[in-house]
Amino acid sequence: MKKNRVKKAIEPILPAISLAYIAQQYFGKSRQNIYQKINNLTINGTEYNFSDGEIDVMINGLKDINRNITKSIGMLQHTKRIRAKHYTNNNPFNHQMFKEWLYQIPNHHKLKYLEPFAGSNNIIQLAQDINNNINDWSCYDIEPPITNNVPQYKIIKRDTIKSFPSGYDVIITNPPYLGKSSASRRKLNFPDTHYDDLYKLCLDIMLNNCPYVAAIIPESFITSGLFHNRLFGVISLNSKMFNDTDCPVCLGLFIPNNQDNGDFKVYIGDDYVGMYNDSKQYDLSEYVKSNNNWVFNDSQGSIGVKCVDSQKGADIYFHRGEIIDPNKIKVSSRAFTRIGGLPENIDLDRFIAECNKELGLYRDNTKDIFMTSFKGLRKDGKYRRRIDFKTIRYILNKVLKRQYPNI
Numbered sequence: 001m002k003k004n005r006v007k008k009a010i011e012p013i014l015p016a017i018s019l020a021y022i023a024q025q026y027f028g029k030s031r032q033n034i035y036q037k038i039n040n041l042t043i044n045g046t047e048y049n050f051s052d053g054e055i056d057v058m059i060n061g062l063k064d065i066n067r068n069i070t071k072s073i074g075m076l077q078h079t080k081r082i083r084a085k086h087y088t089n090n091n092p093f094n095h096q097m098f099k100e101w102l103y104q105i106p107n108h109h110k111l112k113y114l115e116p117f118a119g120s121n122n123i124i125q126l127a128q129d130i131n132n133n134i135n136d137w138s139c140y141d142i143e144p145p146i147t148n149n150v151p152q153y154k155i156i157k158r159d160t161i162k163s164f165p166s167g168y169d170v171i172i173t174n175p176p177y178l179g180k181s182s183a184s185r186r187k188l189n190f191p192d193t194h195y196d197d198l199y200k201l202c203l204d205i206m207l208n209n210c211p212y213v214a215a216i217i218p219e220s221f222i223t224s225g226l227f228h229n230r231l232f233g234v235i236s237l238n239s240k241m242f243n244d245t246d247c248p249v250c251l252g253l254f255i256p257n258n259q260d261n262g263d264f265k266v267y268i269g270d271d272y273v274g275m276y277n278d279s280k281q282y283d284l285s286e287y288v289k290s291n292n293n294w295v296f297n298d299s300q301g302s303i304g305v306k307c308v309d310s311q312k313g314a315d316i317y318f319h320r321g322e323i324i325d326p327n328k329i330k331v332s333s334r335a336f337t338r339i340g341g342l343p344e345n346i347d348l349d350r351f352i353a354e355c356n357k358e359l360g361l362y363r364d365n366t367k368d369i370f371m372t373s374f375k376g377l378r379k380d381g382k383y384r385r386r387i388d389f390k391t392i393r394y395i396l397n398k399v400l401k402r403q404y405p406n407i
């Protein structure tokens with residue numbers, strides 16, 4: 001009776017455990033020996049069964065395995081928590097403004113969602129992590145990859161640029177990016193369009209076909225001036241989102257009609273910058289004109305500018321030109337420059353200090369949104385920025401006009 005009970009007690013877990021391990025580890029016997037006892041086999045007239053002492057060994061062995069399983073479960077749960085945290089930190093949809101955009105869409109959870117450039121369905125996975133109420137997705141890709149991170153939604157093969165699927169309410173996507181000049185340099189096909197980047201054409205097509213669009217697109221979109229009449233807001237995504245690219249990106253959130261005369265909210269990560277047009281009042285473009293003739297990339301220029309932030313921080317600055325070797329100045333120089341044309345009677349160091357003060361104010365007031373992002377994040381988690389020659393010129397003009405109004 002007792003022997004049957006032993007078998008009955010352990011039968012449900014037998015397929016999941018290794019009898020060889022139990023036999024060796026706890027009984028110091030062969031697998032065959034324990035197998036014979038579990039099954040009450042009679043061999044050469046001897047009936048094999050467990051003694052009471054051996055039942056204790058089995059109980060202690062299973063308790064030991066149980067402890068190890070519990071420990072493994074705990075470790076796996078910890079790993080999952082760490083991963084989930086990392087994942088959510090980099091999830092662009094885990095943002096207050098994305099949720100604001102989504103929840104203002106009437107009946108958002110009952111609508112038809114589209115991912116027209118699905119890749120491996122990463123976007124759907126990220127969106128589902130934030131909102132599980134969205135249950136009606138259609139996914140397309142010109143070349144569906146083998147991996148599908150959300151197999152519940154099949155990825156249908158289709159060139160959605162040539163033949164865009166209609167009848168959807170909301171698009172959430174990350175369309176392809178490809179500059180026209182880069183395509184021609186790399187001898188890649190580029191559609192017949194006036195847009196200089198494929199993502200702009202994709203945006204145009206999506207906005208023509210769908211009332212609500214959320215798209216992860218290059219950060220330079222913010223200053224492109226495109227589709228402002230449809231923008232709800234833009235978030236510059238300053239945490240590294242993709243493993244395969246350093247391209248600075250933002251999340252553009254579009255609605256059927258912008259109610260704020262083309263104005264929209266701008267965030268840099270979680271920091272609210274303000275309304276776009278409010279920042280525009282600091283864009284310095286009123287200083288476009290000056291009587292002075294500045295000469296950029298003048299190898300002998302008395303003013304120098306370091307035009308790109310380093311990874312250490314926001315360290316674009318004006319300095320004495322002589323710091324830069326004249327031989328290093330080329331017509332095409334953009335990372336640094338020497339500028340000639342400062343009127344002779346002006347104190348160079350004072351002028352440079354004023355320019356740096358003005359640059360600091362400009363950066364503070366605009367939170368850098370008009371400055372082109374440069375690939376790679378700074379130590380403070382923000383994108384490196386580059387100042388273009390036009391903005392440098394504005395700063396020079398402004399300082400000249402304010403400090404030396406008679407020139």
Ligand SMILES: C[S@@+](CC[C@H](N)C(=O)[O-])C[C@H]1O[C@@H](n2cnc3c(N)ncnc32)[C@H](O)[C@@H]1O
Pocket residue numbers: 116117118119120121122123140141142143158159160161162173174175176177
């Ligand atoms: C930047 S990837 C984004 C993939 C995915 N949305 C994500 O975030 O992981 C762009 C995707 O668009 C697809 N694609 C490019 N041109 C396309 C076209 N004409 N029609 C449909 N999909 C296209 C590419 O195959 C690629 O998977």
